[in-house]
Amino acid sequence: MTTQMTRVRPAAPVKERRRTRTANVADVGRPGFLWAAPATLFFAAFAVVPLIMVVVLSFMSWDGIGDPEFAGLDNWRRVLDDPVMIKSIWLSLLLTGLGVAIQTPLSILLGVWAAGNQKNRAVLSAIYFLPLLLSATAVAVVWGALLDPNFGVPAEATWLFGDGNLYGEQASAIGVLAFVSTWQFTPFHTLIYQGAARAIPPVLYQAAEVDGAGRYRQFFHITLPQLRNAMITSMILMVVGGLTTFETVLILTQGGPGTDTTISAYYMYERAFKSFDYGVGAAIALVLVLAATLISLVMVRLSGYDKMRSTTEGL
Amino acid sequence: MRRRPNYLAGAGSLVWLFLIGLPLYVMISATLKSQSEFAQDGPLALPDGFTLDNFTGAFDTGFGRYFLNTVLVTVCVVGIVLLLVPPLSYAIVRSRGPVTTGVFRLFLLGLAIPLQAVIVPMFYLISEAGLYDNLVGVILPTAAFCLPVSALILSGTMRDISRELFEAMAMDGASPRRVFFQLVLPLSRGGLSTIVVFSALQAWNGFLFPLVLTQSDSTKVITLGLYNFKTERGIDAPGLLAAVVLSMIPVLLVYLFARRALVQGLMGVGGK
Numbered sequence: 397m398t399t400q401m402t403r404v405r406p407a408a409p410v411k412e413r414r415r416t417r418t419a420n421v422a423d424v425g426r427p428g429f430l431w432a433a434p435a436t437l438f439f440a441a442f443a444v445v446p447l448i449m450v451v452v453l454s455f456m457s458w459d460g461i462g463d464p465e466f467a468g469l470d471n472w473r474r475v476l477d478d479p480v481m482i483k484s485i486w487l488s489l490l491l492t493g494l495g496v497a498i499q500t501p502l503s504i505l506l507g508v509w510a511a512g513n514q515k516n517r518a519v520l521s522a523i524y525f526l527p528l529l530l531s532a533t534a535v536a537v538v539w540g541a542l543l544d545p546n547f548g549v550p551a552e553a554t555w556l557f558g559d560g561n562l563y564g565e566q567a568s569a570i571g572v573l574a575f576v577s578t579w580q581f582t583p584f585h586t587l588i589y590q591g592a593a594r595a596i597p598p599v600l601y602q603a604a605e606v607d608g609a610g611r612y613r614q615f616f617h618i619t620l621p622q623l624r625n626a627m628i629t630s631m632i633l634m635v636v637g638g639l640t641t642f643e644t645v646l647i648l649t650q651g652g653p654g655t656d657t658t659i660s661a662y663y664m665y666e667r668a669f670k671s672f673d674y675g676v677g678a679a680i681a682l683v684l685v686l687a688a689t690l691i692s693l694v695m696v697r698l699s700g701y702d703k704m705r706s707t708t709e710g711l
Numbered sequence: 712m713r714r715r716p717n718y719l720a721g722a723g724s725l726v727w728l729f730l731i732g733l734p735l736y737v738m739i740s741a742t743l744k745s746q747s748e749f750a751q752d753g754p755l756a757l758p759d760g761f762t763l764d765n766f767t768g769a770f771d772t773g774f775g776r777y778f779l780n781t782v783l784v785t786v787c788v789v790g791i792v793l794l795l796v797p798p799l800s801y802a803i804v805r806s807r808g809p810v811t812t813g814v815f816r817l818f819l820l821g822l823a824i825p826l827q828a829v830i831v832p833m834f835y836l837i838s839e840a841g842l843y844d845n846l847v848g849v850i851l852p853t854a855a856f857c858l859p860v861s862a863l864i865l866s867g868t869m870r871d872i873s874r875e876l877f878e879a880m881a882m883d884g885a886s887p888r889r890v891f892f893q894l895v896l897p898l899s900r901g902g903l904s905t906i907v908v909f910s911a912l913q914a915w916n917g918f919l920f921p922l923v924l925t926q927s928d929s930t931k932v933i934t935l936g937l938y939n940f941k942t943e944r945g946i947d948a949p950g951l952l953a954a955v956v957l958s959m960i961p962v963l964l965v966y967l968f969a970r971r972a973l974v975q976g977l978m979g980v981g982g983k
Binding site: 426427428429430431432434435436438439440441442443444445446447449450453458460464502505506508509510512520522523524525526527528529530531532533534537538539540541542544547548549551552579582583587611636639640642643646647661664665668669674677678681682684685688689692 | 717720721723724727728730731732733734735737738741749750753754755791794795796798799801802803805806807808810811814817818821823824825826827828829830831832833834835836838851852854855856858859862887890891912915916917918919923934937938940941945946948951952955958959962963966970973974
């Protein structure tokens with residue numbers, strides 16, 4: 397998504413802008429900014445205003461019925477003193493980290509493979525992408541039925557799954573969540589890598605062939621470095637997506653056993669919409685947004701992505 | 712250029728195919744089984760007989776209603792997106808000045824706002840506006856969150872229209888409105904179909920807004936129906952999976968006809 401940013405046209409030179417409309421042929425027939433006004437106002441009302449309000453509400457106490465009242469730092473004190481909240485942040489980070497660690501290598505391999513020119517590729521990739529179409533709800537429901545402790549696969553394959561109750565222990569419950577997210581989102585990231593792999597100039601591979609580099613050397617010395625920008629884009633999306641995973645937890649584990657899979661996004665829902673403590677919910681939401689933004693910024697900085705180093709250097 | 716097929720990668724992709732296919736197989740085969748057969752033989756067994764009771768059962772639990780509600784939400788969201796995004800993208804691509812640049816930056820930032828971030832204030836705003844438990848209250852925020860991606864996709868398409876065409880129309884003295892309707896819209900058909908597919912998918916699969924902003928059975932959408940089914944009668948897996956299959960049918964139809972638009976759009980999200 398950030399690649400698009402560089403494509404923003406630089407502002408017109410000042411000299412040109414000061415001229416009157418009729419004087420500059422290039423400006424004839426250009427739409428004014430009013431064309432953008434309806435969408436911008438609509439978006440501001442339903443996305444930007446709530447985003448500002450979440451900051452305000454995090455300093456208010458509100459039970460959903462009366463009017464919100466100013467509460468100072470009360471919500472924040474409660475959030476930061478809450479052991480479940482602290483645990484939920486670690487769980488969110490753990491689940492997100494697991495997601496990135498599993499999905500990145502998997503989707504790079506699948507994406508590079510799908511970018512090749514095998515005969516069966518089109519049919520296979522059409523099937524791969526099916527999870528993209530399903531709602532997170534449907535995905536969670538289907539896997540919930542499949543992994544059901546009493547009637548699902550684990551109950552049959554007890555040699556592999558022990559007592560068959562994957563939701564009874566923290567490690568296996570987190571394993572299920574990571575697995576279901578991988579199943580659901582790997583196709584999307586595969587698509588990103590497929591697009592990026594197709595864009596690698598063939599001349600690089602031809603040169604490597606001439607030098608006698610084998611397939612695996614080509615992969616590590618050409619393909620991977622060329623996918624750098626796609627990797628950052630995809631990993632940022634994984635981080636934001638991972639931190640905001642919600643339906644999967646709500647439907648598969650309800651945060652349990654105990655609070656062992658209560659990730660922050662789910663905890664926010666519980667505090668706000670189950671315990672009717674909307675101020676605390678707003679504070680947790682804000683923590684989530686700040687964490688996602690911070691991690692994304694760090695990733696962009698560390699990778700040098702913000703300087704948009706081109707992968708075609710030296711061509 | 713590649714001399715021999717890459718067997719390792721091929722094998723890996725087959726493993727993935729199995730992982731994708733397994734739940735799809737279980738889903739479809741389960742919907743044809745009776746509840747007792749599913750419980751006895753397990754999810755992996757082939758169905759003995761053939762019954763459509765699960766589908767009719769799903770409709771008995773109100774899925775027809777949920778289905779209509781979801782259709783209504785989807786159509787309205789797509790309508791709003793189609794009304795707002797083309798002029799927005801046109802301005803982003805063609806108008807000059809700091810205001811438009813600012814608008815574009817706003818929508819780029821908007822890409823990063825997760826639904827969870829705004830759900831508490833959204834609940835407040837929608838309640839204050841008297842739209843709680845009303846589908847309008849679901850449609851408006853859902854549409855708003857479709858705007859950033861749609862604007863990005865469509866302005867990408869509009870940027871590909873050649874400068875000469877704009878200049879030619881300007882020479883003829885065409886107004887921005889004429890340029891929009893006679894040049895830009897006809898030439899952005901690809902991008903338009905992508906944003907239709909994309910926002911329809913978003914609206915169809917939406918969960919959090921309906922979960923928090925509606926309450927009664929008459930405003931329930933399909934995803935909420937699935938969730939309730941699972942919490943209340945989770946033991947009836949075949950019935951539940953039949954409901955999932957029903958919820959997928961329109962999406963699969965769209966996929967059959969608009970795969971290209973969808974895939975291109977999703978690639979656009981990831982950065983071209």
